[in-house]
Amino acid sequence: MNATGDERIDVVPLGRLDYPGPVGEEVTVLGDGTWLTHDGDRLHRWSLGHGRQQCPRRA
Incomplete structure (x- = not known):
């Protein structure tokens, strides 16, 4: 939980990313x-150090 008592996660950008595609x-x-x-x-789906993983489509 955060300081306000809910389960939201406050995200702060640490820098700019250059993606290899759109x-x-x-x-x-x-x-x-x-x-x-x-x-x-x-x-x-992205992660630092692992790059991009294309998520499978759902029917």
């Missing part, structure tokens, strides 16, 4: 050291 404006932090971006209908 990404959208929205970022979803997963809380395990990874985050999601999307480019059109493609979803990408």
